[in-house]
Amino acid sequence: MSASTPKTLPTSGPKSILDICHPLSAEESVRTPSPDVGNTTGSIGEKDLSLPNGTPVDTSSPASSSSLLNRLQLDDDLDGETRDLFVTVDDPKKHVSTMETYITYRVSTKTTRVEFDLPEYSLRRRYQDFDWLRLKLEETQPTHLIPPLPEKFVMKGVVDRFSEEFVEVRRKALDKFLKRVADHPVLSFNEHFNVFLSAKDLNAYKKQGLALLTKMGESVKYVTGGYKLRGRPLEFAAMGDYLDVFTQKLGTIDRIAQRIIKEQTEYLVELREYGPVYSSWAGFEGSLQEPLEGVSGCVANCAGALEELTEDMSDDFLPVLKEYVLYIESMKTVLKKRDQVQAEYEGKLEAVAFRKEERTATPTDVEKCQDRAECFNADLKADWDRWQNNKRQDFRQLLTGTADKNIQYYEKCLAAWESIIPLLQDRQENTKTETS
């Protein structure tokens, strides 16, 4: 098969240009992106859309397979230092109108990228805007892992959607979502993302894109045509297995964490009953009054520290786990899509093999299909590595944070008990000297 040598790979359009340009631009200067990227604003969406259907617009890409490799390495170095796009979500506000009640969040952007007209933006977006963005990203970057959004409906109406806690948890998740997109070497250059961050009137833009959406729907159908994969490459099979086990472990950790929160809450209830017993005892004692009050106060302090710990656990620990469960789902979706692309390619290849006796040259659409599969694999692998890296950092941070919270809890209790020791002892010395 001639197409199996990756060197002859024509890259599949502007997306790959972005791919390649970004790390370079990140390394040298942000202000000199490839001309293609510079003026994509109007057309890029369309170009991207055409990609999954295998109709590359721009085949004359400067990319070669070696730069594909480079790309992977450069992406890994991206973290931190070379960031040129900063996004934060904060300041949730409740809007009440006759029609509906909803929350908007302030999305603030700071960037040096030339794709943006201004260096700073500050706009208000609501959940459904985020939802729209994610959908768009999924459509236009089918080969990439799109970070998850917080779940739309939470616990079947048990949770008050407008409560401060709920909004704060959601704000954090939305913030995380945008940051993950902003840090992604490909997704962060997506035009929809740009619009989301900068457009004053997002709804007008949304309506514009509606026609394209329906077109897209059909193309997806085409890809999804039932075909049984001959064999997944080992590394992707391993990814799938990994995700299965990881999901399971995360589920267990989540259950344990919830159980700990439950036990701690019950422990707190008992402590809150235990402490006051000392102070009611103090009520009918003479010289023991002070020590008893001391112990009572100390137990109350410890209970306070425990309450904080439990709150931190349920506010910070559990949502991160939840996000990762959703993240895994996104990853699985991408893996599935990859399988589909491979299936399409295999299907075409089989058809060709069937007609092989006719000795016709390998049809171009088969080659394109192979290109797409290869490209998908490369993107996926890059995203996978990036995801693994993120995951490692996130969990390192999460778990050391949890350890810190526990250490702080014990330190607070320790300080509380230490502080009453003099109270317990001093008086004893006094009574000793009194009696002697």
Next chain:
Amino acid sequence: MADAEREDAAETDTPNASDTQEKNTNITIQRISFNAQFWKQMAEDGSTLLKRMEITVAEAEKRTGKKAVNMQETYTVYLLETRPSAAVNEGQSVAPDALWRRYSEFELLRNYLLVTYPFIVVPPLPEKRAEFVWHKLSADNMDPDFVERRRVGLENFLLRVASHPVMSSDGIFYHFLTQERGWKEVVYETGFQAKAESRLRALNATFRVKNPDKRFMEMKHYSDELQSITSQLLRARARVADRLYGVYKVHGNYGRVFSEWSAIEKEMGDGLQSAGHHMDAYAASIDDILEEEEHYADQIKEYLFFSEALRAVCRKHELSQYELETESLDLASKKQQRDELATGTMRTFSFKGMTTKLFGQETADQREARLKLLEEQIVEGEETVREKTTECEEHVCSGWVDIQRFKEQKDRDLREAFINYAFMQMSMCRKGIQMWTNAKECFSKM
């Protein structure tokens, strides 16, 4: 650490801790060294038995004996060791006099003391069966931890009696400590049981005292409050312990899941695996923590039982006061009868008055005889009232002295118990900090 704080206590001569407690945990040693110092001081304060003799309950042993026909019974015996203090202080190593006693014999001794010294707040024995335990703790009487805690409690009881200004010179008590054989017979010979039974009956009957001693009333009220608050505290503590146990043990599940998770990770694997071990250790650490905390519970429990002893002293005071009042009343009515008989007037309606009316005046002889009898009874009654009055005054006097002694002891003991408890909590916090720091180190290496 708690040990550091207690160092001065440990530095001074601690005869009790010298040879018996080598293998015990820190906290027990600390407790015992505190005990030793405390008792030593007590011994110096008065000329008690403890000044002359060192007393330990050195060990416990399980025995099986025949109870009735073919009936096996298993019981625990405790080894009492006594040594002359003089020899110990001079640094000589004297082989102790040792003998075995059963819990029931301790009970007998205490009952004897209760009856013999009604005005003394007799120290309680450790509980017969474990009470106020959190669910994981064994309530089995043969459980080694329970037996060990009871050994400490029994020793504590003996030391308290031996350091008591009055009870320490009791002959029966001395006999209990020094001679294994024949002790029970000697106790029964005192006839304290008969006295105990009549006392018990009298105490159980409801009676109202007309002129109660206000101080004793207050003390009785206090003992009720103390009893209710300590049992409330013990119950609450047991529940807290239960929950704390749950919190720690659930963390142990992290140990397993981290280890399983580490199997599918590359760079994170090692960190996760060892963090899992720390979580296991964290979960396991609660067993020792709560076992130590039981000692605190035992100290509070002792005062729960003490409250009953305090109440008993007050009740006994009430009883003797009541007896005095009935005797006085009786005497007063006899005197009245005599006066009536002497003057021939009848101020009150009585059955006797009725009979006189119905059957006519009695003869002068008869009157004379009745008057004489009444006079005799009055003399007798006056004697009894006098006796009862002294008894009652004595009870008030010595009872109050002992109650004051008890109060001081209680304040000192409980304060010490709270300090120990605080140290225990601090050591638990330090352990927690240590373990989470270890885990954090592993996490940060991921």
